[in-house]
Amino acid sequence: MTADRAPAVFCTIVPPHVLDKMSGSADAGVSGAARRTLEQDALQRTRRRLTTVIGATGVTGAAASDRPVRTIHDAKHQDALPGRKVRGEGDKAAEDASVNRAYDALGATFETYLKAYARHSIDDAGLPLVASVHYLQDYNNAFWNGQQMVFGDGDGRIFLDFTLPLDVIGHELTHGVTQYSANLDYFGQSGALNESVSDVFGSLIKQFTLGQSAEQADWLIGAGLLAPGVNGHALRSMKAPGTAYDDPDLGTDPQPGTMTGYVSTSRDNGGVHINSGIPNHAFYLLAAELGGNAWEQAGQIWYDTLTGGTLSPHAQFADFAAATAAAAKARYGEGDQYRAVLASWSQVGVTPAAPSPDSAGLPRQQPGQPQEA
Numbered sequence: 303m304t305a306d307r308a309p310a311v312f313c314t315i316v317p318p319h320v321l322d323k324m325s326g327s328a329d330a331g332v333s334g335a336a337r338r339t340l341e342q343d344a345l346q347r348t349r350r351r352l353t354t355v356i357g358a359t360g361v362t363g364a365a366a367s368d369r370p371v372r373t374i375h376d377a378k379h380q381d382a383l384p385g386r387k388v389r390g391e392g393d394k395a396a397e398d399a400s401v402n403r404a405y406d407a408l409g410a411t412f413e414t415y416l417k418a419y420a421r422h423s424i425d426d427a428g429l430p431l432v433a434s435v436h437y438l439q440d441y442n443n444a445f446w447n448g449q450q451m452v453f454g455d456g457d458g459r460i461f462l463d464f465t466l467p468l469d470v471i472g473h474e475l476t477h478g479v480t481q482y483s484a485n486l487d488y489f490g491q492s493g494a495l496n497e498s499v500s501d502v503f504g505s506l507i508k509q510f511t512l513g514q515s516a517e518q519a520d521w522l523i524g525a526g527l528l529a530p531g532v533n534g535h536a537l538r539s540m541k542a543p544g545t546a547y548d549d550p551d552l553g554t555d556p557q558p559g560t561m562t563g564y565v566s567t568s569r570d571n572g573g574v575h576i577n578s579g580i581p582n583h584a585f586y587l588l589a590a591e592l593g594g595n596a597w598e599q600a601g602q603i604w605y606d607t608l609t610g611g612t613l614s615p616h617a618q619f620a621d622f623a624a625a626t627a628a629a630a631k632a633r634y635g636e637g638d639q640y641r642a643v644l645a646s647w648s649q650v651g652v653t654p655a656a657p658s659p660d661s662a663g664l665p666r667q668q669p670g671q672p673q674e675a
């Protein structure tokens with residue numbers, strides 16, 4: 303599967319249900335910024351549909367370098383991307399903290415994939431990493447558009463600068479990794495798996511960079527992103543889905559941690575940012591059970607599953623669970639790791655699909671016209 307033919311995911315880190323809630327706020331400052339962000343996101347999604355995605359070219363025919371190739375641009379609060387180049391690879395730090403955070407986070411993501419999984423950038427062929435900061439005015443989001451990262455400054459009322467949380471940047475860049483590997487269909491359960499894989503590696507990139515064990519990690523996505531005064535500590539919690547925030551302007555974190563709470567909805571591509579809580583929690587349970595550094599065994603099993611070539615783009619939770627069990631067995635045998643994988647899925651209420659020639663090729667769930675913001 304090459305990125306040239308695959309439609310890239312347009313994922314914004316703040317999902318539409320959060321911005322919907324904010325746009326109904328009695329505070330005109332909060333609702334206005336949320337509405338403008340929703341409008342811009344809808345515009346971006348339309349552009350993504352109308353434009354053939356040609357991934358930037360990585361290094362071909364030669365071994366990819368162990369060094370990243372980063373370029374950071376300043377969108378200067380405008381719509382045009384990428385904006386003016388402000389820092390290239392190896393350039394000294396800029397005056398602008400957002401520029402430097404984006405540069406460092408791209409580097410941390412590159413380094414984690416390289417050192418933990420021997421992967422050379424997003425496409426495993428040395429793809430240059432491009433980002434733009436200061437996108438639009440009070441823009442409450444960040445996204446990977448199939449070719450580059452884009453960061454808003456936040457409205458300062460609910461959200462702060464989106465370059466602040468490393469896991470958010472790792473999450474978005476991992477959509478690129480998925481785009482170049484399993485290419486999970488961005489709808490329903492396969493879409494929730496796509497989202498979950500981004501949360502898993504987003505968190506692992508932060509843990510690897512900070513040198514945190516599974517026990518020390520916060521297992522939050524977007525810690526440090528919510529402005530002071532907002533009642534919440536992040537966008538999502540892998541350890542305790544559904545507890546990340548509970549705020550009059552943001553609403554209540556709707557994520558379930560088990561299949562009992564599975565949400566059927568046509569919004570957000572079939573609840574991809576909601577039901578991702580279930581595989582997120584399965585990964586957390588596995589990492590907690592295995593102990594030590596989560597990017598080592600637990601992360602390796604998930605990485606093998608994502609990149610192993612056996613996962614269907616239309617995989618459902620049960621297929622993904624079976625694939626993780628197979629990956630654990632292939633790498634570590636039928637020992638503790640394999641048993642822990644099965645136990646973690648069991649705890650979230652997912653029974654791995656029986657291995658059969660069909661299990662990797664379930665009929666495609668027809669998304670129709672996904673409803674988006």
Ligand SMILES: [Zn+2]
Pocket residue numbers: 313314315473474477497500
């Ligand atoms: Zn995402």
